[in-house]
Amino acid sequence: MRVAENLNAALHGLLEREPDLYVLGEDVMDPYGGAFKITRGLSDRFPGRVLSTPISENAITGVAAGLALAGDGAIVEMMFGDFAALAFDQLVNFAAKSVSMYGERVPMRMVLRCPVGGGRGYGPTHSQSLQKHFLGVPGLALYEASPFHDHAEVLAEMLQRAEPCVLFEDKVLYTRPMYEVEPPFALRAADGGGTAQVSLPGADPDCVVVAGGGVAHRVLEAMRSLLVEEEIVCTLLVPSRIYPVDLELPDVRQVFVVEEGTAGGTWGAEVAHVVHQRHWSRLDGPVTLVHSADSVVPTAAHLEREVLVSAADVHRTIREKLRG
Amino acid sequence: MSAPAPPRERSRDDLPHDEGAHAPLGELPDEDLSSMLTIRAFESALLDLFDRGMLNGTTHTCLGQEYVPVALEGLLAAGDHVFSNHRGHGHYLARHRDPEGLLAEIMGRRGAVCGGVGGSQHIRRDRYLSTGVQGESLPVACGVALHLKRTEPGALACVYVGDGTFGEGAVYEALNIASLWDLPLLVVVENNGIAQSTPLAANMAGSIAGRAAAFAVEHRLVDTVDVAAIRRGLDAAVRAVRQGRPLVVEFATHRLGPHSKGDDTRSAMDIAQARAADWYPRYAAADPERFARLDAVARAHIAAVTADVVARELS
């Protein structure tokens, strides 16, 4: 099963189990089924609760917030995550604040699904990784889709939080198989928002790499080449909930955080802060951040490659840090 | 060189003037008149507290516009949702008749409706909710209306907005969706001809009616302070909202006070014009004895509430 099918199955399951759940977004209805086909088959099965909307990101996020206020649940698909910028007011100023600004907790069951990331040549306005722009908002939890988490559980957990959540889905994941890790590495999948782990069985790792689901396979490629060429053993941690950050690290002295987001005010910086506070005394030095360049994401493949974080970047950074 | 553009129509000029300014007012139950007078007394007390340095932050009074929510309340049912904005004290008081809870909220005292977190502009109680970002509540109200349409047919979502808020894109995104999806959405526009310091003519090309028409949404203009007549005039259209025909009701109204506190840059003539349109002297003249009696009760009530709340411990 591919990640896109897992997401689609998750939505089918949730709509079936929760009769007061809506799915809203541009072109989400059948036969089109969404720009990335994640909502395929939903409107035929659940008419009236799966609605194609006008091109009004701010309003549809507000509609979701209104449904949530009235006790329903709502999942909104942003056609491209970049357009979540147009929904910022409804999400940050209304939905997230509503959880606490009225003096008692107001449950808000809503999820904004955001296809993000480059690697597909869509160009600067359709390729960002927006995670960092939503960090640190009270009442807003952030998740990232991953090939190691069942999104039925992840989405159920997000709705159960009863506060607005964003699910960032790296577009390159959609066509990747679920749970695929090649030997000698082994996967320990995780429940809900928990942290999946990929490690070399029986070996003590030299370092830990924390990464969102979208770049997990790039990190795995680097882990393989580091093992073969440098005999460096890495353990990969892939949290599903990326904010608030909550990580249990194995006992290592070097930690790396890899993300596709561009330089400056990154998610990795937030992870590093948490790791420093918890584990500073046992680290050899500060957490190392690996991310894309300080740039828009260009369209041409050769230019895009220069900007986006790659397996080679991860390999080089870890080797330099551990081998000097 | 092209010819100069013809002067653009400005919506204020389109509004019919209140022909009936001196016509007799329709019969109004004591309860409604008291509600208007209580709101007036409440807002006046707030400005007084401000002058005495006893309020934190800011507040926007609805002086001059009190009759709008009182008229609407007569058309709304308990199951309807009401969304309010920055100028929302009258909306709240017309619905919940709770000056203690509201003043405690504004002052951060025990008994505050929202524990003092929300303050003047962010209040939620039952099916009433206000927020301080202009236009933001329209899409939210569409979501609630979508919920009502499916689970409580016949109920509606009512949103109060000002004329200046028609600068926000959220208003149009929401009108479009409400019209497309036949949502039970009632938009009440309090067109007081000004937004903070900017007159309508400098804020709006075209008109509110024209904007509603663009979305095939029904529009009604209310140009009277006669609460009984307003209710009669809107009754059928509000019933239609309940069947999924969204409606924009535009009140031609007047802001008597400053935008918030002490920030009135209008000319003396503009302010005098607003005063001349005030409902208060008209209702006073219509039935002086009853008016004076109810007004005295309302003022005494608010004075007692103020004395009580001011002395309470912090929320």
Ligand SMILES: Cc1ncc(C[n+]2csc(CCOP(=O)(O)OP(=O)(O)O)c2C)c(N)n1
């Ligand atoms: C999005 C947004 N922009 C600006 C403001 C600041 N602001 C508060 S009230 C106001 C004027 C609103 O005018 P109008 O809609 O006519 O309502 P009125 O104050 O006349 O009742 C402004 C600019 C705001 N609260 N929200």
Ligand SMILES: [Mg+2]
């Ligand atoms: Mg105004």
